[in-house]
Amino acid sequence: MLKKLLLALCLVGVSVGGANAYQLLSSKELGKNDAKNQTVVVKCTTDTGKTSSQTCTLRRYAKCTGTGTNKTCNGWQAWQDLRTPNKKYSDWRSAASACCRAKGLR
Secondary structure, three states: EEEEEEOOOOOOEEEEOOOEEEEEEEEEEEOOOOOOOEEEEEEOOOOOEEEEEEEEEEEEEEEEOHHHHHHEOOOOOOOOOOOOOEEOOOHHHHHHHHHHHHHHOO
């Protein structure tokens, strides 16, 4: 059975290497024999430090092997920006920073 753990972390300021991003929502989907993932949605800030209306959606998937009842998951794959899923990031903050910079924000 799929369990959803939803954590609403509204506007928690995070400094990312000189860039500011605000975590809006983090959710994890955890379930036996189901896809497991974690998604973080962030808002960026403008050059003047105001919160932008533009968001970035970041996701990581569990490392899983096997199928069906033989499926086991252990650890997480790298974070990715859903706009450019081919790029991988070690943590969600660096993914948020790259996404915000690509939009001309910080």
